[in-house]
Amino acid sequence: MRHFDCVVIGTGPAGQKAAIQAAKLGKKVAIIEKAPVVGGAQINTGTIPSKALREAALHLTGRNKRGLFGSSYRVKKDITIADLVAVSDEVIRHEWEVIRDQFDRNNIELIWGEAHFEGPNLIQVIHDDTSEMITGDKFLIAVGTRPAKPAHVPFNNKDILSSDSFLKLEALPKTLIVVGGGVIGTEYACIMATLGVRVTLVEGRNEVLGFLDQEIADAFAYFMRQSGITLRCGEKVEGIRPLAPEEGNGRSIHGSLVEARLESGKTLRAEALLYCVGRQGVCKRLGLENVGITYDDRERLRVNENYQTLNMDDKDNPKPVEHVYAAGDVIGFPSLASTSMEQGRRAVCHAFGVAVEDWNQKLFPFGIYAVPEISMVGKTEKQLTDEGIPYEAGVANYREIARGKLLGDDQGMLKILIHQDTHEILGVHAIGTGATELIHIGQTCMALGGKAEFFINNVFNFPTLAEAYKIAAYNGLNKLALVV
Amino acid sequence: MRHFDCVVIGTGPAGQKAAIQAAKLGKKVAIIEKAPVVGGAQINTGTIPSKALREAALHLTGRNKRGLFGSSYRVKKDITIADLVAVSDEVIRHEWEVIRDQFDRNNIELIWGEAHFEGPNLIQVIHDDTSEMITGDKFLIAVGTRPAKPAHVPFNNKDILSSDSFLKLEALPKTLIVVGGGVIGTEYACIMATLGVRVTLVEGRNEVLGFLDQEIADAFAYFMRQSGITLRCGEKVEGIRPLAPEEGNGRSIHGSLVEARLESGKTLRAEALLYCVGRQGVCKRLGLENVGITYDDRERLRVNENYQTLNMDDKDNPKPVEHVYAAGDVIGFPSLASTSMEQGRRAVCHAFGVAVEDWNQKLFPFGIYAVPEISMVGKTEKQLTDEGIPYEAGVANYREIARGKLLGDDQGMLKILIHQDTHEILGVHAIGTGATELIHIGQTCMALGGKAEFFINNVFNFPTLAEAYKIAAYNGLNKLALVV
Numbered sequence: 001m002r003h004f005d006c007v008v009i010g011t012g013p014a015g016q017k018a019a020i021q022a023a024k025l026g027k028k029v030a031i032i033e034k035a036p037v038v039g040g041a042q043i044n045t046g047t048i049p050s051k052a053l054r055e056a057a058l059h060l061t062g063r064n065k066r067g068l069f070g071s072s073y074r075v076k077k078d079i080t081i082a083d084l085v086a087v088s089d090e091v092i093r094h095e096w097e098v099i100r101d102q103f104d105r106n107n108i109e110l111i112w113g114e115a116h117f118e119g120p121n122l123i124q125v126i127h128d129d130t131s132e133m134i135t136g137d138k139f140l141i142a143v144g145t146r147p148a149k150p151a152h153v154p155f156n157n158k159d160i161l162s163s164d165s166f167l168k169l170e171a172l173p174k175t176l177i178v179v180g181g182g183v184i185g186t187e188y189a190c191i192m193a194t195l196g197v198r199v200t201l202v203e204g205r206n207e208v209l210g211f212l213d214q215e216i217a218d219a220f221a222y223f224m225r226q227s228g229i230t231l232r233c234g235e236k237v238e239g240i241r242p243l244a245p246e247e248g249n250g251r252s253i254h255g256s257l258v259e260a261r262l263e264s265g266k267t268l269r270a271e272a273l274l275y276c277v278g279r280q281g282v283c284k285r286l287g288l289e290n291v292g293i294t295y296d297d298r299e300r301l302r303v304n305e306n307y308q309t310l311n312m313d314d315k316d317n318p319k320p321v322e323h324v325y326a327a328g329d330v331i332g333f334p335s336l337a338s339t340s341m342e343q344g345r346r347a348v349c350h351a352f353g354v355a356v357e358d359w360n361q362k363l364f365p366f367g368i369y370a371v372p373e374i375s376m377v378g379k380t381e382k383q384l385t386d387e388g389i390p391y392e393a394g395v396a397n398y399r400e401i402a403r404g405k406l407l408g409d410d411q412g413m414l415k416i417l418i419h420q421d422t423h424e425i426l427g428v429h430a431i432g433t434g435a436t437e438l439i440h441i442g443q444t445c446m447a448l449g450g451k452a453e454f455f456i457n458n459v460f461n462f463p464t465l466a467e468a469y470k471i472a473a474y475n476g477l478n479k480l481a482l483v484v
Numbered sequence: 485m486r487h488f489d490c491v492v493i494g495t496g497p498a499g500q501k502a503a504i505q506a507a508k509l510g511k512k513v514a515i516i517e518k519a520p521v522v523g524g525a526q527i528n529t530g531t532i533p534s535k536a537l538r539e540a541a542l543h544l545t546g547r548n549k550r551g552l553f554g555s556s557y558r559v560k561k562d563i564t565i566a567d568l569v570a571v572s573d574e575v576i577r578h579e580w581e582v583i584r585d586q587f588d589r590n591n592i593e594l595i596w597g598e599a600h601f602e603g604p605n606l607i608q609v610i611h612d613d614t615s616e617m618i619t620g621d622k623f624l625i626a627v628g629t630r631p632a633k634p635a636h637v638p639f640n641n642k643d644i645l646s647s648d649s650f651l652k653l654e655a656l657p658k659t660l661i662v663v664g665g666g667v668i669g670t671e672y673a674c675i676m677a678t679l680g681v682r683v684t685l686v687e688g689r690n691e692v693l694g695f696l697d698q699e700i701a702d703a704f705a706y707f708m709r710q711s712g713i714t715l716r717c718g719e720k721v722e723g724i725r726p727l728a729p730e731e732g733n734g735r736s737i738h739g740s741l742v743e744a745r746l747e748s749g750k751t752l753r754a755e756a757l758l759y760c761v762g763r764q765g766v767c768k769r770l771g772l773e774n775v776g777i778t779y780d781d782r783e784r785l786r787v788n789e790n791y792q793t794l795n796m797d798d799k800d801n802p803k804p805v806e807h808v809y810a811a812g813d814v815i816g817f818p819s820l821a822s823t824s825m826e827q828g829r830r831a832v833c834h835a836f837g838v839a840v841e842d843w844n845q846k847l848f849p850f851g852i853y854a855v856p857e858i859s860m861v862g863k864t865e866k867q868l869t870d871e872g873i874p875y876e877a878g879v880a881n882y883r884e885i886a887r888g889k890l891l892g893d894d895q896g897m898l899k900i901l902i903h904q905d906t907h908e909i910l911g912v913h914a915i916g917t918g919a920t921e922l923i924h925i926g927q928t929c930m931a932l933g934g935k936a937e938f939f940i941n942n943v944f945n946f947p948t949l950a951e952a953y954k955i956a957a958y959n960g961l962n963k964l965a966l967v968v
Contacts, residue, residue, distance in 0.1 A: 337946040367945035436945040448932035461851035461920040462822040
């Protein structure tokens with residue numbers, strides 16, 4: 001029976017970085033993957049495919065160049081699913097290689113199969129007809145999540161799809177219903193609208209992406225509608241069904257028609273429906289009972305500040321299972337590849353007694369790869385107002401910035417929230433080309449204690465979008481009558 | 485006779501920001517422009533046109549998408565000068581409007597015509613047949629530079645061109661000689677090569693862009709050659725002439741043939757030649773003798789640390805002309821739009837007694853909009869070695885980063901130079917997509933005293949190019965055996 005210092009279950013972002021960290025600490029590491037490929041949802045069904053789809057859609061439609069080449073500019077006229085999937089597949093293949101290569105270089109043993117605990121330090125890995133028992137000192141559970149698939153939604157891998165199967169669409173539908181206005185739902189809604197699909201987005205809450213700063217959220221809602229998306233916020237879906245041929249199905253080019261009934265009485269019809277409300281852990285088959293770890297009703301794990309799993313049988317007195325850690329989507333919020341990686345690394349450092357610096361969780365950035373891109377770090381105006389922190393907002397519009405024009409982006413904006421007294425930066429909110437990159441300048445400034453004056457006195461390359469920080473700082477300090 | 489608190493000569497970046505700053509201080513401001521349009525070289529002949537050309541070339545050729553769509557991918561097959569100039573003109577028109585609007589909003593009096601000093605506080609502005617005398621308390625000279633046009637180069641606005649007239653080319657040549665491997669020469673060489681023009685770049689020094697970090701410069705030289713550019717470094721041009729019809733001229737599609745003879749005996753022939761060695765001030769007609777200011781043999785002004793002009797008649801004892809400031813290209817290095825703007829603002833603040841914070845000139849970024857983009861801040865490896873500062877380099881390659889792949893950039897890289905003992909960031913060097921933007925994260929970190937560990941502990945959006953900082957920090961600290 002093979003023994004490892006560290007056994008990682010799952011090859012998504014959390015698992016990858018954890019395994020690499022353990023290997024770099026000189027530990028003997030195994031990483032177990034039950035899917036036929038490495039990378040988890042990040043590479044195969046989630047982050048990367050949707051971003052590749054987005055890049056391909058923006059480029060092939062010419063959408064991101066219309067500010068320069070005119071409003072009817074298109075690069076390719078008839079865009080097929082094949083065009084899009086080809087790009088996605090190319091990127092996915094490359095990422096597999098990168099991950100496999102990292103495992104190889106670090107002597108990490110990649111074991112294919114489904115793992116479950118047989119005892120506190122014993123795992124069985126089952127792969128087709130074979131199985132192997134391995135033992136380990138420390139374990140990390142990084143099994144991720146899968147889309148929630150409620151029983152009342154008749155998923156069929158054809159025209160009623162979850163985000164995991166969405167790219168299996170045989171052809172681009174002319175019309176699409178997206179149920180769920182979270183990050184995944186809005187990203188796909190925007191990408192499909194960019195491709196000319198008529199999209200209706202249904203969200204139970206009164207707004208999509210409720211965590212955004214209101215000004216950015218309003219701008220985003222405006223841009224979504226401008227791109228042809230119908231927003232149905234504050235609406236719940238009561239039932240979903242494929243239409244029968246006698247109801248009109250089969251008539252469309254796409255060959256399908258789906259119906260969603262809303263509680264408000266409205267009926268929506270489209271050629272396809274993407275259901276992306278909620279995701280849930282995949283813990284049931286992990287044999288966690290054999291090691292004393294509990295999971296919640298959405299199969300998610302609870303961890304302490306060291307990412308050690310908890311037994312929640314006594315809710316008032318959770319007991320850590322000290323040698324078994326968990327990281328990534330399976331432990332819930334924020335469920336971002338970026339944070340999952342760092343969680344995995346920190347878990348392993350703790351497991352092997354290596355100190356890591358504190359990290360400022362208040363400065364986690366959020367990136368939404370919609371059309372346009374959105375990103376934020378720090379607090380929103382509403383949060384600051386609720387907390388009674390006096391601030392002023394400084395705004396820069398891309399259209400005032402030469403590179404905004406050069407990139408053909410007349411819509412983008414960057415907003416910095418400045419403490420009225422100390423001039424500290426309290427939050428940065430951006431929507432537009434490159435927003436997810438741009439945010440890190442503000443994040444770095446916040447982390448290192450810079451103030452709004454830093455942006456005034458700093459020299460930025462010209463022409464860059466980064467200049468937006470200077471313009472926003474002027475705008476904010478001007479409002480405070482502090483600079484002229 | 486109209487009187488102004490502040491009179492600015494020239495509407496380029498230095499003049500614009502100076503005028504706006506003075507207006508915001510409540511001053512009555514005039515700004516004088518002798519060209520028929522505002523913006524100076526930045527908008528009309530230099531920065532913006534070449535960047536617009538670059539964006540158009542990258543997009544229309546599909547050059548920046550070949551990593552995703554395949555090596556022979558093209559968006560448009562027959563690209564004409566008209567395609568390119570249309571994009572450039574659109575951006576230029578927009579920038580004119582932005583500048584005019586800023587002048588209007590700030591009640592800045594824009595006076596068209598050529599200005600010269602008649603006395604210490606008296607300026608005459610001549611416009612066609614009319615002229616106006618105005619007086620002022622403070623003056624800023626921001627007249628910029630023009631391409632040096634040595635007598636031995638037979639410029640003809642047809643096929644032997646300076647950078648100011650380059651976009652007047654009637655058609656894209658099949659072959660091009662670029663004389664001068666400075667920023668302008670290399671940018672145009674790369675853009676033209678992207679468009680499929682066979683380019684030979686002649687540079688008198690032994691390398692192009694000698695101020696770059698050697699590793700970046702080497703990579704850049706490699707990429708230039710890969711894109712079909714022939715580099716002739718360490719070669720001087722002895723003579724340039726258009727060929728006569730009997731020598732083969734008129735045979736090419738472009739209709740012209742030009743010859744450059746090198747001192748080494750080589751003869752180069754191409755359909756067009758771009759000469760961009762040196763630029764010089766335009767001070768001769770400013771009547772500076774009437775106010776006691778001297779200029780050098782390239783018509784450039786000297787200023788003190790407050791941007792006050794100097795009388796250099798006694799070189800050992802330069803005398804400031806206290807009420808006349810100068811900023812921008814006319815005062816020489818670094819001659820970047822980004823720094824010129826800030827110089828103009830600082831000059832005016834000094835003129836009206838407003839304190840400004842120190843600025844760290846060591847943290848000026850450099851951005852080169854070549855193909856690929858290049859940017860740097862702080863010191864190079866050679867500078868650090870020469871100064872005896874112990875450092876380690878941490879490198880991240882875009883091909884290891886998901887967004888690099890998503891953007892189709894397999895070549896890009898980011899390097900951070902880390903002090904071996906303190907782990908301060910001493911320099912950041914980047915080549916690749918978005919380099920001019922990306923550099924500001926490192927610049928902000930350097931300005932605010934962050935160390936390499938900051939990048940390790942920071943969470944970056946995924947997928948972004950900004951992740952390169954984390955990978956580079958790991959790489960550097962790993963080499964120092966400080967992180968594992």
